[in-house]
Amino acid sequence: MHYPKKTMGSDPHNFVVGLRCILCGREFSNGNLLTCTSCGEQGILDVEYDYARLAHSLTKSALDSRDRDIWRYRELLPISPGHSLPHLHIGWTPIYDLPRLAQAIGIAKLYLKDDGRNPTNSFKDRASAVGVMKALEFGFDTIACASTGNAASSLAGLSAAAGLKSYIFVPQRAPEPKVTQLLIFGATVLRVQGTYEQAFDLCKQACDKFGWYNRNSGTNPFLVEGKKTAGLEIAEQFGTNIPDWVVVSVGDGCTIGGIGKGLQEMKRLGFIERMPRLLGVQAEGAMPMLEAFKSAKDLIPSDTNTIADSIAVGTPRNWRRAIQQIKSSCGDMIAVSDEEILDAMRLTARLGGVFGEPAGIAGVAGLRKAIAQGIVKKSESAVVVITGNGLKDIASAKQAAGKAIDVEPDLASLSF
Secondary structure, eight states: OOOOOOBOOSOSSOSEEEEEETTTOOEEOSSSOOBOTTTGGGOBEEEEEOHHHHTTTSOHHHHHTSOSSGGGGGGGSOOOTTSBOOSSOOOOOOEEEOHHHHHHHTOSEEEEEEGGGSTTSBTTHHHHHHHHHHHHHTTOSEEEEEOSSHHHHHHHHHHHHHTOEEEEEEETTOOHHHHHHHHHTTOEEEEESSOHHHHHHHHHHHHHHHTOEEOOTTTOHHHHHHHTHHHHHHHHHHGGGOOSEEEEEOSSSHHHHHHHHHHHHHHHTTSOSSOOEEEEEEETTBOHHHHHHHHTSOOOOOOOOOSOGGGOOSSOTTHHHHHHHHHHTTOEEEEEOHHHHHHHHHHHHHHHOOOBOHHHHHHHHHHHHHHHTTSSOTTOEEEEEEOBBGGGOHHHHHHHHOOOOOOOSSGGGOOO
16 A cells, blocks of 8 residues: 655644643643643643644544545644644554453453554553654654654654654663664664663653653643544544443553543543543552552552563653543553463464563453442443564563474374
8 A cells, every 4th residue: 555745734823722720730831841830840741732723623423535644634733734743554453353362351342442453562652643743743853762662663653754863862771672673663763771761760851951852741741642542543443332341551650641642632522422431450570550449649660670671761751641541531540460461462363363571461351350249230332452462572582482392304203
């Protein structure tokens, strides 16, 4: 399929009306601002839109004639016109109805949305696409981020497509396939001999010192807008048949926070009649947000120890947004062990044909556990967002997969 070069159109301005701090409520004009000037890094900003005005152009009939990618929702994206969009096809990932997997985990109806189908095989392409557009809009030629892997490879790929230089800070434990992906895209990779949190802090310091655009979705308000496109798609793809639950793995909190916002916006615009409940899934070895959710107190940073590297975040920056979205949907949170994640990897691949990395498949493990605990009813329906392809982390996949059988090149050696 040929994907021609596109632009956002000729509108003189977009529909963004400003930025608002989710902590203190202070409002700011639209611009290159990462966090609230009063609250500091705790003051995560939210992009606000003129919904009354954009509702006249973002209609079901208008969407019928648009390309099936994230840019079809241009009215709900903080992108100014005039810049060419990345040529890579991002978004509108498939949703599968999987009755055998549903039966195995004990739910009436189960769907998977496979975001491993994005250009760099990860959900994070949605955010990076918006990130590179904002960097270009603000006049930067270099962009940087810290990541446990997927945001990094995503940014490297989208930067290459947009013609930006990229500097990527990864923790020491980042899986080799993800680091290799960074290098093949031409990124300058800085493997920090420490944790993700230390890589995050170093990246911010480097952006401030060298004048790079900071793509980190934990604090950059525009990146969440890219992530919310998965929620916009889920609403449009299901319409009146929206499932009871949307299940998302949780690390920094940006993904579930963004998906929740996207679903809310589609309800506000009349694309769906009700909000599904959000189920956030953390790894037992990295669950500070779950503890904050259950205690209703401020988050306490923790150490991390899990195979699910993409959600191994001990100091999530966007935890308030995530918890707000989960609670407003009357949703819940749960944590799963590494063993439960590995089992879910096998189960999902063998009964659904979808190969997800540990963090990408954690939602299936979490849904299975939530059903067993009665959080999710067996009579209900759910869609799980698979956030990354299994080839991203071969070492973990090998643990789940088992071993091949060595045989001689002789039919007599086969005995079944």
